[in-house]
Amino acid sequence: MVQERLLTVNKLRTEFFQSKKSSVTAINEISFHLDKGEILGLVGESGCGKSVTSLSIMRLLNFTSGKVTKGEVIFDGEDLQKISENEMRKIRGGKMSMIFQEPMSSLNPAMRIDKQMIEGIRLHTNMSKEEARKHASKMLSQVGIPDPERVLKNYPHQLSGGMSQRVMIAMAMSCNPQMLIADEPTTALDVTIQAQILELMKKIQQEEGMSILLITHDLGVVAEMCTRVIVMYAGEIVEEAPVEELFNHPTHPYTEGLIASVPKLGSGVKVLPSIPGSVPDLSMLPKGCRFAPRCKYATERCRNEEPDLFQISANQKCRCWRQER
Amino acid sequence: MSRYFVRRILATIPLMFIISIFVFMFIHLIPGDPARTIAGLDAEEWQVEAIREEYGLNKPIVTQYVDYMVKLFHGDMGESMKSFTPVSELIAERMPQTLKLVFAGVLWAPILGIFIGVMSAIKQGKIFDHVCMLIAITGLSAPGFWLGLMGIQIFSVQLGWLPSGGLDSWKGFILPSFTMGCGIMAVLARYSRSSMLETLREDYVRTARAKGQKESLVMFSHAFRNSLIQVVTILGLQIGGLLSGSVLTETVFSIPGMGRLLTDSIQFRDYAAVQGLLMLFALQYVLINLVVDLLYGVINPKIRLD
CATH class of the missing domain: 1.10.3720.10 (MetI-like)
Structure with a gap:
């Protein structure tokens, strides 16, 4: 089966400017793609550039000191970096929508849920207020909210975290997007609620055939949800692989470390392995491989030369000298 | 929503009482003898005493306070010790300018x-x-x-x-x-x-x-x-x-507004006028803050609904 490309990110570089001249590169020329109907995981520790990647795609960085300085984001045949803000607004919340880590603070506290949902729906459809309200109610029951009419009349502080995230998902789904960016959608939720939300996202994804870019630091979530995974480290992609490959044969030492540090039941291991050190400060990156200072395999070469992202098999890539082909 | 409003409105009543006690006490802490001021510096002691008697200034301060509050509830703010007109009239005359x-x-x-x-x-x-x-x-x-x-x-x-x-x-x-x-x-x-x-x-x-x-x-x-x-x-x-x-x-x-009236009254130790004005200033402060709290409830649903 030939997969159709929905999103192609090509050598995207995003910098944060402290002044006109000095900047920190948060993501450095990353390239990846997302096929139609696919769930792609974007994994890494905090500060590795996952969220910046998603905000760069949505062009929501313009309101911060961040700026995309290079590369292209081709979505549905269009380069999102080239279109006008007006055209971009039609895509945001329309063909491409997003849900965030903190559902409670992502809803406007001074506005009832109905108003917030209707606002989004009417921006991208020709529905009247009443039709939009009906649609919102339908969306809420679709995301498993038992009494949508009551929730519509509520203010965000009257909802629990899980409920809020369901509302966020309903809101994001209300205009039938082709692509959903989910930025740590379950991180702020209780474990039982996490499972429900993931289940829900998977169900909707299958029914609607949309694509999801799932950003998370939780490998459990990745294993559960994704077909393909991208591992990011310090603003770069270090490994890309189908999910089974990644878990069975991780090739990058960082991925290896991430997987080893997931607790396993009945493994008899008393002390959970961890990766020593922490993500480097982006303004003081080491020379050579960015992971070298924390890598147990690091050699002199790693400390001096930066490796490329090597294609090591048909669908696996790895940024490590040990995988040089 | 209405519960919040009612609660806020009721809370202002004890507040006003406490303020009235403070206003009353502080005025009596101002140095100087109003009776002496009214009578004039060369008046005889018995004349001063008579004025004290007339204005109830020789009574214990608690009794004076109770008397004042009882009158106040009847809409009587007392009589100015300077111009001998009712304080309410004085204030009513000055208020439009200040407003x-x-x-x-x-x-x-x-x-x-x-x-x-x-x-x-x-x-x-x-x-x-x-x-x-x-x-x-x-x-x-x-x-x-x-x-x-x-x-x-x-x-x-x-x-x-x-x-x-x-x-x-x-x-x-x-x-x-x-x-x-x-x-x-x-x-x-x-x-x-x-x-x-x-x-x-x-x-x-x-x-x-x-x-x-x-x-x-x-x-x-x-x-x-x-x-x-x-x-x-x-x-x-x-x-x-x-x-x-x-x-x-x-x-x-x-x-010639209420602010001027206040400064003049303080200089003359016109207790009744100062008390009346301070109570009024305090009342408007409390009322405005009440309005703000109510507005706060309108803007912030969290407060209104909890």
Whole structure:
């Protein structure tokens, strides 16, 4: 089966400017793609550039000191970096929508849920207020909210975290997007609620055939949800692989470390392995491989030369000298 | 919602009682003997004693307080010890001038202040922001009465464009209204700017943008309204302070309002008038803060519904 490309990110570089001249590169020329109907995981520790990647795609960085300085984001045949803000607004919340880590603070506290949902729906459809309200109610029951009419009349502080995230998902789904960016959608939720939300996202994804870019630091979530995974480290992609490959044969030492540090039941291991050190400060990156200072395999070469992202098999890539082909 | 409102309104009653006790006590702490002031310095001791008797000043202070409160509830604020007219009449006569003055300040200052603050936040770091904040800091640092005096010096004395006192024509309002409002405008500009900046960093503002909402509406219907929650509190404190702020402005512009009446009464140890005025000032402060709290409930559903 030939997969159709929905999103192609090509050598995207995003910098944060402290002044006109000095900047920190948060993501450095990353390239990846997302096929139609696919769930792609974007994994890494905090500060590795996952969220910046998603905000760069949505062009929501313009309101911060961040700026995309290079590369292209081709979505549905269009380069999102080239279109006008007006055209971009039609895509945001329309063909491409997003849900965030903190559902409670992502809803406007001074506005009832109905108003917030209707606002989004009417921006991208020709529905009247009443039709939009009906649609919102339908969306809420679709995301498993038992009494949508009551929730519509509520203010965000009257909802629990899980409920809020369901509302966020309903809101994001209300205009039938082709692509959903989910930025740590379950991180702020209780474990039982996490499972429900993931289940829900998977169900909707299958029914609607949309694509999801799932950003998370939780490998459990990745294993559960994704077909393909991208591992990011310090603003770069270090490994890309189908999910089974990644878990069975991780090739990058960082991925290896991430997987080893997931607790396993009945493994008899008393002390959970961890990766020593922490993500480097982006303004003081080491020379050579960015992971070298924390890598147990690091050699002199790693400390001096930066490796490329090597294609090591048909669908696996790895940024490590040990995988040089 | 109505429960919140009723609770807030009821809470003001004990507050007013406590304030009345303080007002009453503090006046009696002012050094000087009102009976002696009324009788004159060369009056005989028995004459002074008679005046004490007449005004009930020889009774224990608790009895005096109770007497005063009982009368107050009957709408009687007592009689001025200086002009021998009822205090309520004195106040009623002076009140319109002060209200006009306060209104002239309230009319433009908060609106302009909030507008400047919000626009500065939106244009953070740009020239507009810097200029506005320079104006705001100047307005904050310069005392109102000094601004008033400078205004008189420039526009009345040197240029002769505006009258130096009185509220007889619309021209007369310009300088006093500027003097009254300047501080409020500056304070509100600062507060609404920082509040708006804080709100703009909120997650729900990002959500609104992610929906594809227009930037102007993101600012107005999502950010601005939430930033008002903090600003309204400050607004109440500022407007509450206006009436007492009128004391200085009225003195500078020789406007015969309640502020002037207060300064004159304090000088004469006119207990009844001072008490009446202070109670009235306190009452308006409490009322304005009540209105602010109610407004707060309207803007912030969290408060209204919990």
